[in-house]
Amino acid sequence: EIVLTQSPATLSLSPGERATLSCRASQSVSSYLAWYQQKPGQAPRLLIYDVSNRATGIPARFSGSGSETDFTLTISSLEPEDFAVYYCQQRSDWPLTFGGGTKVEIK
Amino acid sequence: QVQLQESGPGLVKPSETLSLTCTVSGGSINDSYWSWIRQPPGKGLEWIGYIYYSGSDNYNPSLKSRVTIPLDTSKNQFSLKLTSVTAADTAVYYCASQNGVNYFDYWGQGTLVTVSS
Numbered sequence: 001e002i003v004l005t006q007s008p009a010t011l012s013l014s015p016g017e018r019a020t021l022s023c024r025a026s027q028s029v030s031s032y033l034a035w036y037q038q039k040p041g042q043a044p045r046l047l048i049y050d051v052s053n054r055a056t057g058i059p060a061r062f063s064g065s066g067s068e069t070d071f072t073l074t075i076s077s078l079e080p081e082d083f084a085v086y087y088c089q090q091r092s093d094w095p096l097t098f099g100g101g102t103k104v105e106i107k
Numbered sequence: 108q109v110q111l112q113e114s115g116p117g118l119v120k121p122s123e124t125l126s127l128t129c130t131v132s133g134g135s136i137n138d139s140y141w142s143w144i145r146q147p148p149g150k151g152l153e154w155i156g157y158i159y160y161s162g163s164d165n166y167n168p169s170l171k172s173r174v175t176i177p178l179d180t181s182k183n184q185f186s187l188k189l190t191s192v193t194a195a196d197t198a199v200y201y202c203a204s205q206n207g208v209n210y211f212d213y214w215g216q217g218t219l220v221t222v223s224s
Contacts, residue, residue: 001168032208032209034210036211042216043201043203043214043215043216043217044152044201044211044214045214046210046211046212049208049210050208055212087151087152089152089210089211091208091209091210094165095154095166095167095168095169096154096209097154098151098152098153098154099151100151101151
């Protein structure tokens with residue numbers, strides 16, 4: 001199965017700062033990668049699909065980039081509601097797999 | 108807007124079968140693929156498997172020998188059956204719609220299932 005490794009595990013930042021999250025795949029997933037946001041006690045929410053496409057209703061401050069094995073989620077200027085855990089997910093091969101998550105916490 | 112709601116026992120004994128149901132509202136169960144995903148407390152997400160209205164399905168090999176996902180189109184529901192559970196199956200279980208390109212666009216709120224005697 002394709003293993004997705006996210007880094008860092010925790011990112012401590014202040015509101016207004018830029019967040020850069022990484023997701024690395026154990027083999028190429030082409031452009032078949034998504035990002036989800038999960039807040040405490042809630043289900044994950046789809047943010048970005050196929051590397052760089054924002055899902056419906058997702059603000060423009062969220063952007064994705066990358067290809068093959070290395071991917072990045074960028075939050076250009078953190079809002080208070082953006083402090084959460086972020087997961088990447090690949091759909092290139094079965095089984096569908098998720099990364100271990102990056103927690104973005106308030107510094 | 109599609110809404111999903113999980114239901115079922117919150118406590119299951121070891122070696123027994125975990126059974127959950129997901130009710131879909133705001134859309135037809137014929138319109139998507141339907142998945143179960145779980146999340147052990149404090150840990151990451153694991154895809155369990157999906158069912159399609161045609162009857163086609165696909166399961167995570169790590170669970171394939173113990174899991175089925177039945178579909179009831181008349182009730183707009185799908186279920187999860189996980190047999191021979193152990194403490195390692197303790198998790199929040201989510202049902203979700205898996206869109207045509209295998210991302211999860213709608214999720215239930217999740218339900219915690221604890222495996223304990």
